[in-house]
Amino acid sequence: MARPTAKAAKTEMLTIRLDPKTRFLLDYVARLNGQTITTVVERAIMAAASNNPIPGEDTYEPDTTWQDIWHVSEGVRKLRVARIPELYPTYEEERQLAFAKEHWPFFFEDAQGVSIISAYVDVLWPRIDEFVQMHEEGRSKDYFAAGAAMQKALGEAKLKVPEWPVKAKSDPKREPGNFSRDLDDDIPF
Structure with missing residues (x-):
């Protein structure tokens, strides 16, 4: 019985212009490490991205990477x-x-x-x-x-469908005889 063949991962093609010296350096690093040029570029990009966190702000976690x-x-x-x-x-x-x-x-x-x-x-x-x-x-x-x-x-897609339009939540009604008030009710402004 034949096994189904695995689908190849999606990849993207990148074309860049390099001067002869940079191209030589890329080839040199690839040969030295026994890697393909693609692997050298991918790892360099990953290292650069990992070393460049986004400074923390209120909208997201500090040092987001x-x-x-x-x-x-x-x-x-x-x-x-x-x-x-x-x-x-x-x-x-x-x-x-x-x-x-x-x-x-x-x-x-x-x-x-x-x-x-x-x-x-x-x-x-x-x-x-x-x-x-x-x-x-x-x-x-x-x-x-x-x-x-x-x-x-x-x-x-057989997923649970969310309610739409979203119904506005009503404020809880106070029962007659319940005299508890919000503290905001006493503020004059």
Whole structure:
């Protein structure tokens, strides 16, 4: 019985211009370490990235590195990158993040957008531009249409569909005869 062949990992092609000296140095390091040129470049990039943390801010952990942002899901990576101004998110990334925050039940555990729901993102992200466009073009007629389309996509993937639109939580009603008050009720301003 034949075994199924494993799928090759996705790779990207990078073309760079090097002067003859730099090209020689790259070949020298590869030969010296018994590595391919690709391995030398990959490890150099990894070392450079590991040695360049993002200075801590209030919006994320101190000394965030690429390991804190990396995720196998492209959508999760994009959402994480878009939240960090020091990584210079593009207009498109900021637009996608704004959409995700507005439609937070489809992307995040809560409205603060701290914890990403990767299963939802894996299903929705390949169509994110379609959903964003649907929302931007149709919100004057049906503000919740993009959310309904995302609910359908998640349902087709057999995932639990989040409630949409999100119902506003009502304040707990006070029972008659219960005279307890909030401390804020006594503040005159």
